[in-house]
Amino acid sequence: MAKQGTKKNVKLKFDTQWQYSAAPESPDHIILADKYDLFINGKFTSPQSKKYFDTINPAKETRIASVAEAGQADVDAAVSAARQAYNKVWSKMPARERGKYIYRIARLMQERARELAIIESMDGGKPIRESRDIDVPLAAAHFFYYAGWADKLDYALPGMKAEPMGVAGQIIPWNFPLLMAAWKIAPALACGNTVVLKPAETTPLTALKLAEIIRDADLPPGVVNIVTGAGATGAAIVNHAGIDKIAFTGSTDVGKIIQKALAGTSKKFTLELGGKAANIIFEDAAIDQAVEGIVNGIFFNQGHVCCAGSRLFVQESIANTLLRKLKDRMETLIVGDPLDKNTDIGAINSRDQLNKIKSLVKIGINEGGECYQSSCSLPSKGFWFRPTIFTNVAQSSKIVQEEIFGPVLAIQTFRTVEEAIEKANNTPYGLSGGVWTDKGSKVFKVTSKIKAGVLWANTFNKFDPTSPFGGYKESGSGREGGMHGLSAYLK
């Protein structure tokens, strides 16, 4: 027992004792075409642009399929299909019937959940455990939740007559491809709008599978149109005169470009942008639970999360202990094959994103930050990045200020509650935040003072269709999810 006193030597050893057998999810039942067209007016249509691009598996760097690149003429066709469907069918249909179509989508997604999860992990690199347990069920739940709103909208905005906006143009990111499609499409349809949606260029496949589901659900043609492509396709949607509302999820930089582009037009918009969330650990927190929360906050989905807890603030008195425990825990994280059910951290979504993470980490080191990475092995092919933490950083450090969108955590300490709040709010972002303490009153004190849209107490990165999500300040405007998410799609 006396030996235990020298705590510095206590270290868990995982490298030798803990061996996991591979537990890969089999993709043999997955049916993927070699080439995908645009989903316009209820049909898969070859692009007038005649262009296709490849989508690859970031864990293997192999091509999965070719996907159409929508040009201006294709976006025109999609918008006009959406307009027709809005004028002639969707806005005229009794709300209850509209709701039933949305319920159908939810059910079909649940039926095909396993397939969707595997494709999500293949195309985007996220661990199968996450796509299976979080992304896909949540996406289906989102449709289910909003389906029920369709004939109850007058209760959502007291004193107002709920009216749809018209045609919604929606642009979504690559970090939660199917879930973001659900967040966008479900409330838009429930409110009586029709949709032109563009998935991200590196992760178009589950949105195209969703298009199949929408077709199989017999949704009236043109109510949902899915056009694949990159930035130019997105710009064509943003600038299209036939669109009434833009909903965008992505980086703050692009969000600002969109907001600027919409100046002087009558288009409404909602933006879900970047973040640099503070995760604050007080000395009275359950420390092991907090370590799990830190890991979940920053390493969930490879850190490709706009609300990731990328700035950690630890009360000084527990900093050493917590850091040791965090490093130990990081050693146990398995980085590798996204389709393996043991995997904690999958592949970085693209080579571009990997390069961005690498360059920011380099800047962090050059600015004097102390960098620590887990010693895990990485597969030889694919895009990978080890779980990384930085100590000895300042409020002004680039890695403290800028969103990295990768598994990189910047750690700072604080002494008082006020100091923690001050530091947490010292950012142009305001999407989310976390507080860890055993004291309920402290939770409320801190969460009420942090300028962010979603605050988690003794947890992090939790989502639910009934829970509104969205940012303050430069993290965007508007809410998605819950009752508050409806106003984004009602006049």
Added chain:
Amino acid sequence: MEVKEKIKKTIQKHTENGHSVNGSTVINKRIPVLKTYKLYINGQFPRTESGRYYKLTNRDGKVIANICRGSRKDFRDAVVAARKAQEGWQKKSAFNKSQILYRIAETLETRKAQFAETLMLQGYEHQAAEQEVYASIDMLVYYAGWCDKYQQVFSSVNPVESSYFNFSFPEPMGVVAAIANQQSGLLSLITTIAPAIAGGNAIIVLAAEKYPLTAIDFTEVLNASDVPGGVVNILTGYSKELHTHFSSHMDVNAMMYCGNNADELKTIQTNAALNVKRVIAVKDIKEESPYRIMGLQEVKTTWHPVGI
């Protein structure tokens, strides 16, 4: 005294005696004291730091006052004051805020004749002036009532699947900058100020160029109604000059524009993208709605654990 007659006399005073330098007419008359109109920043009445002014004339082209032509620096000072005051204002209880808004209405009610007069001095017809003052007072009472109610109407407890008490409620965005409608001397100020401060924001408003007198007179009402300094700041000056500075300031969270100039609105919306400012284009300054309050609120969602 009949308001009408009083106004007539006031106008006469200002136009005939007020600025008259014709010594022969003043021998047996009391010389009225003229007021210097200044800005309202941080609960104080500074002159514009720029030293610039513009002339306000009556219908006959007679100069009634030199008005501060507020500058970018004045605005920046006002933002600093507003930011400093906002947190304390937000922290005040909803009931307290409600009473303070009601107090503004009370104070204005006792001065309604003065405000009607001053509107007329600036060119309003009698009836229009009275109506605008009454509408302004009533709007203040309307929003006073919302101070402790909109949270209940627009909050929710969200039935999440996991074991958390999850709730969403509105919080003020922070600092709001507003530009009044150029055709309105008082109501346009109230339509920006009342929903902003009812929701716990601090605000900086640029008064209509043609109607600065009522705006500055109104600051005296604010000053006498327990509104903490910095919560409402009022500038006078040119919309065409200041709208770019209002909209490009990086410490302003939201912008309300009540003007009718499409180019100005477009510039405001363009600049707003610099820090993802929310822009609210107010089309109908008479509209009263809790959604005016909500337009300047952020919805915060908290996940609080349930368990032991």
